[in-house]
Amino acid sequence: MLAIAAAVLFFIAFLINAADIATNDVFASTNLMLVGLGLLALHVAGIGNGWAARGRRR
Structure with missing residues (x-):
């Protein structure tokens, strides 16, 4: 999710x-x-x- 926000900010900075x-x-x-x-x-x-693998038990 943070990478998507970073990509949007990079695109806005490029447009400016x-x-x-x-x-x-x-x-x-x-x-x-x-x-x-x-x-x-x-x-x-x-x-x-987002999703974490911790806490999964079988």
């Missing part, structure tokens, strides 16, 4: 950068890219994966 849209400092393409990288790092670390 490609269209040369003037935004305020909070929604700058670099800031969105850094938030996307943070979400991608959390996804790779295993946080927010």
